Amino acid sequence: MEIVLLPEKLKYSLRKKILKKIKINSLIALVLATIGIIFAILASEEYYKEDLEQKKERNEENAQATILRFVVSVSTTFLIFFIFNHYRLLLQFLKCKEFIDGNKNIFTSGYWKWLAFESTICLIHSPPFVNYSWTAAQQQEDLTYSLDMIFTLVCLLRIYHLIRVFLLYSNYYNKENTDRVLNDCRILGGTEFVLKCELKERPFTILTICILIVSFFFGYALRAAELPYIHVSNQDWTYIWNGMWCILITMTTVGYGDFYPMTYLGRSIGVTACYLGTFLISLAIVSLTISLEFEPTQARAYKNAIRYHQKSLNRKYAATLIQACYKYRFYMSKNHDVSLRTKAEKTYFIKKAIKNFKDQRLRIREMEFTLRTDEMYQQINDKINSDFDKLVIDSKVITVG
Template sequence: MDLLFSREDEAEKDIKAINKKIYIVDFFAMVLGLLGTGLALYEHELYFEFATDCVYFASGILHFEGNDCLHPEPDKNLHIRGAITAMTSGLLVIIFYRYILSLKLEKVKRNLDFLDTLISSKLYIPLLCELIFCAIHVPPRVNYGFEIEQYEGKMVYTINMLIGLIMLGRIYLMWRFFIHSSDWNSYKSDAICKSCNCDGGVNFAIKAELKERPYTIVAGTMVISILVFGIALRNVERPFQEVAPTHDWNYMWNGMWCIIITMATVGYGDFYATTHFGRVISVIACFWGTFLISLMVLSLTISSEFTPQESKSFNKIKKDEAEQEVRVKAANAIKFGIRLKIFLRKFPNASEKKRSKVINKFKSALIEFRTYSMKLKASEQDAPIELVLSRLNDKVTYVLDKIKNDCYVYKSINTKLEASENNQKLISNAIDELVKLNDLVINKIRR
């Protein structure tokens, strides 16, 4: 038994050590990925001013002087691209090392066999996809321009602008680092989820984070989305403003403003996409914004729900208010009853109209008292039989699930005990054989 528990403790230590390494690797991958993306966007800003010299208008028609005009790029762009290439190379090495750590982690968790490799475990498929995606960047001395036809004319897209749009997708590295560093994705959380017969991991961590701090998650996601979509929209629309100068896309804030009103489905009409790529980005931003707004409404609903203690307090307050209202109605009924009695004594010969007026006031007060009193009694009555049965069913289900979980734990312990008993029998048999062998050796020595 001690040997079995010591092995579990050792596995737990190994899992925590590997998770710590993955945390560090994810952090450096995020830093290199986002820094390379930022440099690529900055390099595009510098290169855009250089590339505009290769485009001119004649008779209202755009003319592109060809790719030879784009060669070579300025020295500053060359140095920045070299730095981006170095960062991308480091990022690819880190990603490969992360999958090696993930393979070790799955082996320690006993989800994979110790002889499995990246190929046999099929981890090579996401590895190749991630390596190919993160390897996309503009190396030095690669300069090309593409003429794109629009309904109002032609425009020129450079290759570093198009690849810069793809590099914006590296924002997923930030999301992966956040999820992996969450306390809901730890070894302890996985063990608790397993004991409760549910799956832990990334999906559970995302749901738990949305449950624990929904506004922070939604607000952060919305800010990052506005930044990414705004930069992408501004970069694809800016080359076309020379052909159709309807909007000023030189300022990045205009792109973000357009994305904000698009995601909010407001659409003031002061800024809108006119290029094909810009419209695709706007459509994606529109659907993504609808999802985020729905998530915000859901978060508001979840945060406004009462806990059992809060619900109990709310019901107690409402009950006290109802009792106070009944007291007020009872006092009004008594007051109008006394007034009626005094009126009949003082004015026994009063007209029927005045008498009816006083009597009707007393009747109204009495009816109000009875109505509020019946409502209070109805709220104090026991719950309907259907509700009682439903609550009883929930309790029985909870107890049965708990018994089932306990049986699962006891079964695993029993299996380990049987294994230890078998090992003990083997050890006893081996000891008996050693004793017999020892006796034979002693007998031979005596002879």
């Protein structure tokens, strides 16, 4: 039966079931991706480690590394299956929301490109018994890199599954209270819409997650690039938090100089982290700006507070003017023979009070005009939004009819 012919309640129930399957599928994929990342790092550390007692040289695979790589390969196989299942469920979900034609498949819909890209990223890892190293010229001496290190860095890209699960379980991702609104406005929603909503709702949470992910990813990558050069640079890159520290001070353009990359690959990673840090700093500024914005009730209270403060100043300047005039009149009634200089000194205070009162009245008129203009624009904007929402609902009723 065609999905278009189903009743609205049945379509909503079907969307809800498919979305639940997508969430469970993505959660399992996240677990598999996390297992792959952890075991890939452990296998890389075991592969690079030099053990003189067991006569193991650096960049040589032993039994422990083989077992760890085998676990990564198995988890990768299951991960590819769940990635394919994710796009299969996503296609069903889009058909149920009537955003794509019901006859389209993964190829005709164009989603095969994202499936191929995501599968390629998650498929790259260090399988057992695949070992290759090469030598690259550096500033002072040659440096040996391994294919295992490159594949391990690519495995870290699987961390995007964490972002996907975070957005899927957001309150804005096709929940019951937002699904009807999205359908009325003919908006797909999806990760892009949810990300924008989360940036407006919880900007500092998103910023903290981004900083942690970027620090871990680039910190480990920088450590892996600089570790073979440690005997020349005389910097302790043994611990990953030293790499994360270097990335943090690089992204913030501080640069204390206690840790810095010397290899070409490490410098490339540092430059990339610096550019990404500029983006995160701008995101922090935007987040701070959003957090300082007034809510409608707060904006109304702020405008009323300004009015009250300005009117209080107006009453104060008016009282000062009256007081100055009264003092001048009282003084002149008691002193008839007053020199021009003394009279000018007394009238100076009256002129000053008049000027202050006029300036304050002018500020009040400008403030009232600005506030009335803002309120008028806000009312017009609300009216336009209301009319547009009504037009969307009416057009949907006409289309269904």
